[in-house]
Amino acid sequence: MRVGDLKNAIKEQRSSVVTCEVADVTLYLAKKGTNWLKEGDADAKMLLTGSFPSGILGIMQNEENQMSPARRVDNAAFGFPEEDDEEAQDDVVHVLAAFPGMEMRDAPKEPHPLRKRRWDQLNEAVDRNKREKQTEIAISTDDSSLPLDDIQRVLGVEFYEQPSKPIPDERLDVLHDYLRLLAKAYENSVDLERLHFIVPVLTSACSLFDDVRIHADETVAGDQVAWNGKFEFVLERGNKFVCVVDAKHNIRQGLARAYVGSEVVAEATGLTKVYSIVTSFSQWFFLRSLNDKTEQSQMVPIALENGFPTRESVKEVVERIYALLSEDD
Numbered sequence: 001m002r003v004g005d006l007k008n009a010i011k012e013q014r015s016s017v018v019t020c021e022v023a024d025v026t027l028y029l030a031k032k033g034t035n036w037l038k039e040g041d042a043d044a045k046m047l048l049t050g051s052f053p054s055g056i057l058g059i060m061q062n063e064e065n066q067m068s069p070a071r072r073v074d075n076a077a078f079g080f081p082e083e084d085d086e087e088a089q090d091d092v093v094h095v096l097a098a099f100p101g102m103e104m105r106d107a108p109k110e111p112h113p114l115r116k117r118r119w120d121q122l123n124e125a126v127d128r129n130k131r132e133k134q135t136e137i138a139i140s141t142d143d144s145s146l147p148l149d150d151i152q153r154v155l156g157v158e159f160y161e162q163p164s165k166p167i168p169d170e171r172l173d174v175l176h177d178y179l180r181l182l183a184k185a186y187e188n189s190v191d192l193e194r195l196h197f198i199v200p201v202l203t204s205a206c207s208l209f210d211d212v213r214i215h216a217d218e219t220v221a222g223d224q225v226a227w228n229g230k231f232e233f234v235l236e237r238g239n240k241f242v243c244v245v246d247a248k249h250n251i252r253q254g255l256a257r258a259y260v261g262s263e264v265v266a267e268a269t270g271l272t273k274v275y276s277i278v279t280s281f282s283q284w285f286f287l288r289s290l291n292d293k294t295e296q297s298q299m300v301p302i303a304l305e306n307g308f309p310t311r312e313s314v315k316e317v318v319e320r321i322y323a324l325l326s327e328d329d
Contacts, residue, residue: 001072001073001074002069002070002071002072002073003027003067003068003069003070003071003072003073004022004069004070005073006027006073006095007022007025007027007069007097008022010025010027010097011025018097018099020099020100024099024100025097025098025099026066026067026097026098026099027066027067027095027096027097027098028059028060028065028066028067028095028096028097028098029059029064029065029067029078029079029094029095029096030059030065030093030094030095030096031059031062031065031079032055032058032059032221033221033228035219035221035228036092036093036094037059037092037093037096038091038092038093038219039091039092039093040091040215040218040234041055041218041219041220041268042055042220042241042265042268042269043055043056043268044093046268046269046270053268053269053270054223054224054267054268055221055223055268056096058223059096060096060098067095080094111224111266111267111291112272112291112292114291114292114293115263115266115291115292116224118154118155118263118294119224119225119263119267121154122146122151122154122155122225122226122227122260122263123225123226125146125150125151125154126146126226126227129146129147129150146256146260147256148252148253148255148256148259151256151259151260152259155259155294156293156294157259157294157295157296158293158294158295158296159295159296159297159298160288160295160296160297161297161298162286162297162300162320162323162324163320163323164316164319164320164322164323165319165322165323165326166319167204167205167208167315167318167319167322171204171207171208172204172311172314172315172318174204175200175201175204175314175318176309176311176314178200179197179200179201179308179309179314180308180309182196182197182200183197183307183308183309184308187307194246194248194279194280194281194282195232195246197281197309198244198246198279198281201281201314201317201318201321202214202233202235202244202321204318205318205321205322205325206235206325208322208325209237209325211237211238212235212236212237212325213235213236213237214233214234214235214236215233215234215235215236216232216233217230217231217232218230218231218233218234218243220261220264220265220268221264222263222264222267222268223267224267225260225263225264225267227260227261227263227264228264229257229260229261229264231243231244231245231261232244232245232246235325237325239269239271240271240273240275240325240327240328241265241269241271241274241275242275242276242277242321242324242325243258243261243262243265243274243275243276243277244276244277244278244279245257245258245261245276245277245278245279246279246280247278247279247280247283248280249280251278251280251283251285254278254279254280255278255285255287255296257278258276258277258278258285258287259276259287259289259294261276262274262275262276262287262289262294263289265289266289272290272291273288273289273290273291274288274289275287275288275289275324276288276289277321281302282301282302282304283299283300283301283302284299284300284301284302284317284320285297285299285300286300286320286324297320300316300317300320301313302314302317
């Protein structure tokens, strides 16, 4: 099969949408850099709503992504995965189609001037950091290529108090009992197995809503913000995104990743407010990226008593997550 045949098939299957001639349809490899687009990516979700995010525009502006009608679909240059490859998962998008008459609404607006200034300053700091080190720093990693102090200076981070919202006692009891079971099973390895403890806390707060989705291992890539990376989880509720970073043994690095990653999410979604949670399970930080400022809470600890998380400290964390997800209700 050639690309031209694929265009014909798309026209045949979606004739009510593709009303132009087949020759006017253009196909693109759905690649952001070297990574395939995923259905859960913010850009893909915005595209489904009829918006045309900058990340999708960037894909189509890259000449290497345009698929010539005469080439075979199985051409190695396209790099399509085999069926048993990890990249052949159901949630991966491999081809984008563009054609005249496409109705796009809510085109991304220019970012708030203060936010745009932050992006420019972050990019300048990245470039300066490269020059000072006189070595190529890979920006497309899971970690920010800038030290936390530099990022906080650029963003002008302010402190705020993340509110709490009470959850039912029976829900808290279930969570606390489960964390005790985990602590007993893992004995003294709570820190080593922190992700097993983080997930129940997140799930407990999310389960109080009917419309929260939890996405794991979410990749984000910036166009105006020179950073690519990954969040361990993204909590989605309506047009609210909460990016979660497992800080492992380096809270400072986790905070750096959350600060810059939140700006990338703001760029991709056009949202004026993006939330982040940075945690090692024993420590929890809450962050907010707003148009005019960036905010961070004080550290909220999980206290241990005889090796078990205390009910009160678990309550302090989960009720903050619940309040965050409830905000604007």
